[in-house]
Amino acid sequence: MRVCAYCKSPGPLTREEIFPKFLSEKVGYTTFVDQTRDGAVFGPVTVRDVCSQCNGVRLSELDNYVASLYRDYFSKPVDAPVDILFQYNYHLLTRWLLKAFYNSARARRGNGPSRDLFEKNVPYILGERDDPCIPTLVSVGVTTSSVASETEKALGMPSVFHPFVHKFGDLGFCGSRVADAVVLSQFLSINSFSFIFVGFSDVIEAPDRAEITKGLNEVWLSKVAVKRA
Numbered sequence: 001m002r003v004c005a006y007c008k009s010p011g012p013l014t015r016e017e018i019f020p021k022f023l024s025e026k027v028g029y030t031t032f033v034d035q036t037r038d039g040a041v042f043g044p045v046t047v048r049d050v051c052s053q054c055n056g057v058r059l060s061e062l063d064n065y066v067a068s069l070y071r072d073y074f075s076k077p078v079d080a081p082v083d084i085l086f087q088y089n090y091h092l093l094t095r096w097l098l099k100a101f102y103n104s105a106r107a108r109r110g111n112g113p114s115r116d117l118f119e120k121n122v123p124y125i126l127g128e129r130d131d132p133c134i135p136t137l138v139s140v141g142v143t144t145s146s147v148a149s150e151t152e153k154a155l156g157m158p159s160v161f162h163p164f165v166h167k168f169g170d171l172g173f174c175g176s177r178v179a180d181a182v183v184l185s186q187f188l189s190i191n192s193f194s195f196i197f198v199g200f201s202d203v204i205e206a207p208d209r210a211e212i213t214k215g216l217n218e219v220w221l222s223k224v225a226v227k228r229a
């Protein structure tokens with residue numbers, strides 16, 4: 001019997017969008033390109049294994065929070081030099097990211113992150129636990145708007161490009177020390193804002209984790225100031 005991917009109840013099961021409706025509606029289109037299916041193009045991708053209580057109440061609380069971040073931050077183009085103070089609730093954002101990655105992992109084809117780690121984190125996603133079951137890092141960066149070249153302008157393109165697309169992806173690490181320390185690494189971007197989520201093995205020592213964190217934070221070309229609530 002099929003059960004809810006979150007609370008394991010028998011349902012009734014409902015359809016949940018991988019990228020919540022408010023994100024696809026905001027950009028005005030719902031085309032979804034899936035590289036795990038050779039770049040095939042779809043309409044909104046959904047999973048159909050979430051009960052109405054989880055979908056409509058417990059998970060929608062997280063969507064509502066990220067919708068408020070969308071209004072305050074993600075909907076706005078970012079121009080250089082970057083001058084943003086990103087104030088956010090760490091746990092609401094991290095729970096939402098984990099939910100989005102878990103939904104994506106269930107919808108995709110081919111190799112991806114193990115579902116086990118997501119399933120172990122379901123109590124945290126649902127707010128039944130205060131912390132994720134593994135040490136985690138969430139890093140945020142922005143892609144600034146870029147000015148079109150003369151050639152691009154001559155072709156009738158806009159004079160300034162703003163990122164206006166949302167993406168998911170897996171992150172891979174080179175080097176056995178880092179690869180061994182990281183058990184889950186995912187990427188998600190919403191327009192100009194990008195998030196890297198890293199889950200560490202719980203055997204890694206704090207100084208090694210700090211060093212890896214420092215290295216990861218150096219990947220951002222444009223940084224935002226953050227204030228965690």
Ligand SMILES: [Zn+2]
Binds near residue numbers: 053
């Ligand atoms: Zn449920």
